[in-house]
Amino acid sequence: MKQPTIAIIGGGIVGLATAYRLMERMPGATITVLEKENRVAAHQTGRNSGVIHSGLYYRPGSLKATCCREGKWELIRFCEAEGIPYELCGKVIVAVEEAERPRLQALYERGQQNGVACTLIGPERLRELEPHAHGVAAIHVPEAGIVSYRAVAERLRAKLEAAGHRVVLGAPVTRIVPDGRGVVLETPVGAFRADVAVGCAGLYADRIARMDGLEPGVRILPFRGEYYELRPERRHLCRNLIYPVPDPAYPFLGVHFTRMIDGRVECGPSAVLAFAREGYRLTDVRLSELLEMLSYRGFWQLARRHWRKGVQELLQSLSKRYYLRQARRLIPEVTPEDFLPAPSGVRAQAVDPEGRLVDDFLVLESPRMVHVVNAPSPAATSSFRIGALVAERVQARFD
Structure with missing residues (x-):
């Protein structure tokens, strides 16, 4: 046969x-x-930054929620069997001001629905986990981790x-x-x-x-994620993973700090539309792909729906000072001198003709x-x- x-x-x-x-x-x-x-x-x-996600963020019952929860343990079993270094270091998702508490609570409840082990914590416990992070409350997710994909x-x-x-x-x-x-x-x-x-x-x-x-x-639209890296002598500012409360209307998680499996600490990303599907720099332009994007109805619908967020992300991309302002919401001690340029990535994101991010x-x-x-x-x-x-x-x- x-x-x-x-x-x-x-x-x-x-x-x-x-x-x-x-x-x-x-x-x-x-x-x-x-x-x-x-x-x-x-x-x-x-x-990417090598984060092993817990499945906290995703709509209950969705493929993302179920595949992330189950896939995480399958990934870990493979790493253990093959001797690939990984670490379940945990993450904190931080509400930096009182106005973010309702979104933090909603995210915690979603985590409970998804069967993710997580705990609501106050500023004291946050300081124990991440002494340099600032916030009025947080979610601690002990099963989040890091690996080299x-x-x-x-x-x-x-x-x-x-x-x-x-x-x-x-x-x-x-x-x-x-x-x-x-x-x-x-x-x-x-x-x-x-x-x-x-x-x-x-x-x-x-x-x-x-x-x-x-x-x-x-249609796949490419979004460039731009990162900085903390200088080696300032890596102590982030022990593990420090995330902001995400905007539920937007699929990106906001500027966050990530300790990587090799010990480096990244800050990022911003998320701006790339001018090529593999456009890792602002100057990377592939005319045929750019024209393909500009001729797509879904692109213009997306721009109309999210133009304010797009302007904010572009400011982060163009201005290190503005980027720093977002980073300082989580770790107030960081300074411009702490940041070194790091490699960028491009996220493939499907967008429907109505401009909705799939x-x-x-x-x-x-x-x-x-x-x-x-x-x-x-x-x-x-x-x-x-x-x-x-x-x-x-x-x-x-x-």
Whole structure:
């Protein structure tokens, strides 16, 4: 009997975790991961701050909520089995003024609904946990943590290759051609046939779906996250993870402080629209992609709905002083001299034609493919659970 062949488009942590779960569920299958860069984890996976999220923020019953809670423990079990360093260091979400208490309370209640271990604490307990943080109240989430997602991705690649599967680098998919009941993925390094293919292309997820003949009903817009890093001698200002109370109308979590697994402490991010899907600097402009964004009705609807927030984020991007003002709300002691530039990241965010930011993970299917179209944060934390869900859908096609 012919063994199934499966191809994964995208060598980030979601694509690699999907391949890994397929390897577990379908041991006779031949799996090929196609990655357009010369290394895995080149974009969102390798450029985030490495937080293991708890599942506190997300709408109860949503894929984000369930995948984050379950995926966190699957990720941790993988790290323990493979000797990958991680730490459940805990986080505090801080209300810096009385007006934020109702939002903090609502967030705490959501955490309870999601089954997340968390506690409401006052200023005294906050000072015990984070002596330099300022706030009138906070939520303590002891199960939040840190890890290197690049290290996880590299280990997933190694395990796939050790089992005889392929991770092909420098292989952007340029065309998708139906082939009987399967599909041929054309790349500059050759054509790859698969009985079923999976799109995990991150910033290009919607393009891959359309290349497959599927209309996903959304467009990926890139949001650049800009960070600073605390000087080594000032890292003591943040013991673990210090977050503000997020704006519930906006999917980004605001400027926060993150101790990373290598000991560095990042502050950020701002979240501004990038002028290219991989626009890591303000000066990175890809005209074709910019025109594509500007011609999308959803972009203008989004701008109309959130222009005030957009102006605030742009000010943070352009003005270190304004950025510092946001950071000082959490840690009043920080000064401009404490901040060093740090690498930025770009978040792939699906937006519908009405300008609504798609709040949940979005997985769609076509006759020959399964597409992970929207997988922003906490996708890295959730990657093993997302991979399992996709693997179930792929396996069902052979069953």
